Amino acid sequence: KNEVEQSPQNLTAQEGEFITINCSYSVGISALHWLQQHPGGGIVSLFMLSSGKKKHGRLIATINIQEKHSSLHITASHPRDSAVYICAAPFNNTDKLIFGTGTRLQVFP
Amino acid sequence: ETGVTQTPRHLVMGMTNKKSLKCEQHLGHNAMYWYKQSAKKPLELMFVYNFKEQTENNSVPSRFSPECPNSSHLFLHLHTLQPEDSALYLCASSQGGAGWETQYFGPGTRLLVL
Numbered sequence: 187k188n189e190v191e192q193s194p195q196n197l198t199a200q201e202g203e204f205i206t207i208n209c210s211y212s213v214g215i216s217a218l219h220w221l222q223q224h225p226g227g228g229i230v231s232l233f234m235l236s237s238g239k240k241k242h243g244r245l246i247a248t249i250n251i252q253e254k255h256s257s258l259h260i261t262a263s264h265p266r267d268s269a270v271y272i273c274a275a276p277f278n279n280t281d282k283l284i285f286g287t288g289t290r291l292q293v294f295p
Numbered sequence: 296e297t298g299v300t301q302t303p304r305h306l307v308m309g310m311t312n313k314k315s316l317k318c319e320q321h322l323g324h325n326a327m328y329w330y331k332q333s334a335k336k337p338l339e340l341m342f343v344y345n346f347k348e349q350t351e352n353n354s355v356p357s358r359f360s361p362e363c364p365n366s367s368h369l370f371l372h373l374h375t376l377q378p379e380d381s382a383l384y385l386c387a388s389s390q391g392g393a394g395w396e397t398q399y400f401g402p403g404t405r406l407l408v409l
Contacts, residue, residue, distance in 0.1 A: 188337060217395035227332075227383050227403035230297065234397055272338070276394025282351060283394060285338040 189213060192273055192286035199293050205260040207289045209273035216276060218256050219283065220247050223270040232258070232271075263293045298322040301386050301401035308376065309409055316371040316404045318386030324399070326392030327369040329361060332383040332403070344369060345392040376408045 191210045199205055209218065220232040233240050233247040235256070240247050244263075249256040260267055270288040277284050299320045308314050320327065329341040343351035344363040358380075360372040369386055385403045389396040 190337070219397075221400075227385070227405065228297070229385065229387075229400035229403075231397045231399065234395060236395065274338070281343070281392055281394040282340055282353070283338075283398070287335075287337045 188287060189277060189284050190273060190275060190286040192271075192289050194289060195287065197289055197291045199263050199291070201264055201293055201295050203263050203293075205263050205267070205291065205293075207258045207271050207291070209256045209258070209286055211254050211256075211275055213254075213277055215251075215254075218249055219274045220256075220258050221272040221274060223272060223288070225269075229272070260291075265293045265295050268292045297399045297401065299386060299388055299399050299401035301384075301404050303404055304402060305405050305407075307407045307409065308373070310376060310378070312376075313372070313374040315373065316384055316386075316406075318369040318371075318401055320367055320369075320386075320388040320399070320401075322388055322399060324388040324390050325366050326389045326396075327363060327366070328387040328389075328398065329369065329371050330385040330387065332385060334382075338385070341371075343392065350392065373406075376406075378408050381406055381408045 189212045193208045217236045219234050223229045244261045246259040272288045274283040274285040302317045326345045331339045340353050341355045342361045362370040383403045386401040387398040389398045
């Protein structure tokens, strides 16, 4: 069992829909990262958060440290949002990131 | 463009070949990372270098040999690989190597071992 679990594994949506991707982790962490990986492989860091909520454009990330859960929301989804979304966290006060398996999102026009 | 470049982007090699992957970052960062991404598996950390010193070796087989001549360059030397080593190899960098820092990823090298 991976220490970082994401759901769903695959997600399809129509353009304009509100998207939610979930990430749960099993041990205490100091921060959580959300990353985006486009076809072809390149990875871009979207957010790093340790509490509360962050917003960047149509993307919103929230984290509840007590419940060991984070969500990534996409408002007014667009086909260019189609990508794999990955959450990751450093465990046990180390700098080593443990990654979730990713959520593959496809947004259709 | 993330400021991290990797070459080559694609590589096909036989099990007896020796090849090297190169990573360069133009961000002035002090930490550099090698990750492996196999199909259907999460990203796995392989090596971490901080100020040119290796600070993490995540139980990687010796057929993978990293080299960090300076803070801007990172190599992964490959020899006598196995077909199961076929994967996407990603390089990343961050300012100081702390787990809460944003990491900047290169585009990856897609490796196929025949």
